[in-house]
Structure formats: structure tokens, C-alpha cells
Amino acid sequence: MNKPNLSIILPAKNEADGLKSFLPRLRKQYPDAEIIVVNDGSTDNTAEVCLSNGVFVVTHPYSMGNGAAIKSGARHASGEILVFMDADGQHQPEDIPRLLTHIHNGYDMAVGARDGDSQASKARGFGNALYNRLASYMTGHTVKDLTSGFRAARAEKFREFLHLLPNGFSYPTTCTMAFFRSGYSVVYEPITAPKRIGKSHLNITKDGFRFLLIIFKIGTLHSPLKLFLPISLSFFALGMAYYLNTLISVGRFTNMSALLLSTSVLIFLIGLVSEQITSLIYNQGNTATPLPLGGKIAEDACDERAPHTAQPVA
Known part of the structure; x- marks a missing residue:
């Protein structure tokens, strides 16, 4: 059986209501794609809904976080292109071709940039705008939506940064800045995201502070002198x-x-030394043996592999 060229990964925690309507739309849009739902310790019937729609389910025995779900999905995916989407209905399957067009045109990652009407609240919109400006300064590139979870990326390049991705909600922040630091091409595609189905798992105060910390943490890894x-x-x-x-x-x-x-x-002087250390780290990464296109990552290549059970559909 030929492996699929496209793998679509959806982290999900108690998203049964949204997935009931979302998965049929997604399967209709991409009938031949590999669809992986990572069930991150859900207490509802998320897994049953996924299996009834003929998708591959990776189950975490307890909730490990959005980033951990993304990493589990990326490790199981066999496609050469990975598409990451939220399972709450905010991301539209009809927008996927627009991201894939950029990948086929040579970009390494395409990100769905939400417009002002797509923000959950004015406070969150203001916070995202602040993060975008800080990240743009750190990277030297225009970052239009640092925290968007809707993105498409080349699998072998995305997997290079699995060890950097946090287990929490800020994986898009780390992923974006790591791509820029490594000299990989990133493009933003404007999208409109409707209101989510169900309750948000994001705490604007707690997770907003974490986002800010991660910007500075990745900033020191990306370009320390710009910070120091x-x-x-x-x-x-x-x-x-x-x-x-x-x-x-x-x-x-x-x-x-x-x-x-x-x-x-x-x-x-601390900034200067940090800059040299950062250069050495990324130079070592660039000379490492590249991961194969598609296929599952070997067990010994995943130092942070999360425990899970996979439930393929016959």
C-alpha cells in the first residue's frame, strides 16, 4: 500500500461534539489523506467519534498537553506534508488547499493567519498582536500570527524541532521561531476562523504569561544579542x-x-557567548543526518516519546 503524501493531525481533548460535524467535512475534502486524531486524555467519547469516522486515533492515557499531542501525531504520521488543525471547528478544511499551494510552490511551512474578526476576545487579540511584534523583532521577519495552530509543513523539517516543542499550548510559537532561525521559508495565508465549538482549554492569564516566557526563551535560542x-x-x-x-x-x-x-x-558578553553557542547548536543540527521523508520515527530517535496507544481502523 502506498503511503499518503498528506497527513492531517488534530490534537483533541473532549472535542466529541465538534468532531462529529468536522471529521466528515475533512474526509470529504481529502478522502485519500491520512487523518490522525490525538486523543489527549479525553473523558468524553472523542475516541469513539473518531473511529466511527474511519480516522486513525492515537490515545494518551492522560492529558499531556496540546504540544505533546502534536508531537505524538507527527511521530505517527507517514505523509511527506503535515497539516495541523484544531479539532474545535475553528479551522476550515476548505482552507487547507491554500496552505498546500504554498508548500508546493517551495515554502517549508505555511501558516493560517487569523484576521481581527477571528480573535476570541479583544484582550486575546491585543496579546497576540504583542506577541507578533516581539517575535518579528527577534526573528527579523514579519510574524503575522505567532500562535496560530493551523499550519502545513514539510514533515522532515518539522520533525527536526520535536525536541524543542513544549508539551503545552505554545508549540506554534516555538515551531515558528525555530523555522526562522534555521533559515527555512515561512509564509502566512490570511484566514477567517469561526467561533470554536465547545469550551476553550486556554487560560488567557496563565497561558498568556507562558507565551511571553517562551518568546524570550526561544529569542535567546534564536538571536540572543537582540535580547541582551x-x-x-x-x-x-x-x-x-x-x-x-x-x-x-x-x-x-x-x-x-x-x-x-x-x-x-x-x-x-553574556549575549555574545549565547550567540556563539546558538550558532554552534544550529550548525550541528544542519549537519545531522536528515530524517526520512514520511514513515514513522524510530523509537530510539524520539527522546521525548510520550506513552500512548494507537488504534488504527481496519
């Missing part, structure tokens, strides 16, 4: 201003001025 240099310059400017003030008022160079200027130098 402004901080260093701020301390340097503050030290010089304090020195000029004390020089005029008391006519001497104070210990506080020395502390501020020394701190600016130390921060700059």
Missing part, C-alpha cells in the same frame, strides 16, 4: 547619565556609576 544588547545599552546609558550627574554635582566618579557600567559590559 538593548538591555546592555540601557544599563550603559543609565550608568553614563548617572556619572555625568555625579560629575557635575560632586565632581567624582561614584561606585554606582561603576556598577551600572560594569553590568552593561557583563550583559553584553
Whole structure:
């Protein structure tokens, strides 16, 4: 049996209601695609709904997080192109061809960028806009939707970063910035996402703070000097201003001025060393043996392989 060229992966936690209507639409749009639903510890009949619609189900024995579900799905997928979608009905199967067109035209990853009307709330829209601007600064590229979970990517390139992806809700953040850092091409396709079916599992306060932390964590991995240099310059400017003030008022160079200027130098040197370490890490990654196109990843190649049970459909 020939392997499918396309694998569609849907992480799902208690999404039975949405999947009842979504899976038939998805199967109708792509009858020959491999559809994998990762049942992330659902307590409803998510697994039964998936099996009744003839899709492959990977079941986590307990909830491990959205990112963990994405990693499990990517490891089981056999297609050369991976499409990731939410199982809550926000992403439309009819939009998949627009992402795939970019992949076929040579891009390594295509991301569905939600418009302003697709944000769940004004607060979340403002937060996403802030994340986009910070990520754009870190990467040097325009990031139109950092947190969109609707994306298509070449399988062998996506799997290079499985070890970097967190188990929580911020896998799109890490994935996007890792692609940019590795010099892989990313394109954004405008989409409109309708209101989700069911209750959101995202906590805007708790997970919003986590998103912000991950931006800075990946920023230090992506381009540390862009993070450390402004901080260093701020301390340097503050030290010089304090020195000029004390020089005029008391006519001497104070210990506080020395502390501020020394701190600016130390921060700059930390950023410089981090930049070199980052370059070495990615150079090693580029010289590593590439993963095969399609097929399942070998057990010993997945250091963070999550326990699960697979339930194929006959």
C-alpha cells in the first residue's frame, strides 16, 4: 500500500461534539489523506467519534498537553506534508488547499493567519498582536500570527524541532521561531476562523504569561544579542547619565556609576557567548543526518516519546 503524501493531525481533548460535524467535512475534502486524531486524555467519547469516522486515533492515557499531542501525531504520521488543525471547528478544511499551494510552490511551512474578526476576545487579540511584534523583532521577519495552530509543513523539517516543542499550548510559537532561525521559508495565508465549538482549554492569564516566557526563551535560542544588547545599552546609558550627574554635582566618579557600567559590559558578553553557542547548536543540527521523508520515527530517535496507544481502523 502506498503511503499518503498528506497527513492531517488534530490534537483533541473532549472535542466529541465538534468532531462529529468536522471529521466528515475533512474526509470529504481529502478522502485519500491520512487523518490522525490525538486523543489527549479525553473523558468524553472523542475516541469513539473518531473511529466511527474511519480516522486513525492515537490515545494518551492522560492529558499531556496540546504540544505533546502534536508531537505524538507527527511521530505517527507517514505523509511527506503535515497539516495541523484544531479539532474545535475553528479551522476550515476548505482552507487547507491554500496552505498546500504554498508548500508546493517551495515554502517549508505555511501558516493560517487569523484576521481581527477571528480573535476570541479583544484582550486575546491585543496579546497576540504583542506577541507578533516581539517575535518579528527577534526573528527579523514579519510574524503575522505567532500562535496560530493551523499550519502545513514539510514533515522532515518539522520533525527536526520535536525536541524543542513544549508539551503545552505554545508549540506554534516555538515551531515558528525555530523555522526562522534555521533559515527555512515561512509564509502566512490570511484566514477567517469561526467561533470554536465547545469550551476553550486556554487560560488567557496563565497561558498568556507562558507565551511571553517562551518568546524570550526561544529569542535567546534564536538571536540572543537582540535580547541582551538593548538591555546592555540601557544599563550603559543609565550608568553614563548617572556619572555625568555625579560629575557635575560632586565632581567624582561614584561606585554606582561603576556598577551600572560594569553590568552593561557583563550583559553584553553574556549575549555574545549565547550567540556563539546558538550558532554552534544550529550548525550541528544542519549537519545531522536528515530524517526520512514520511514513515514513522524510530523509537530510539524520539527522546521525548510520550506513552500512548494507537488504534488504527481496519
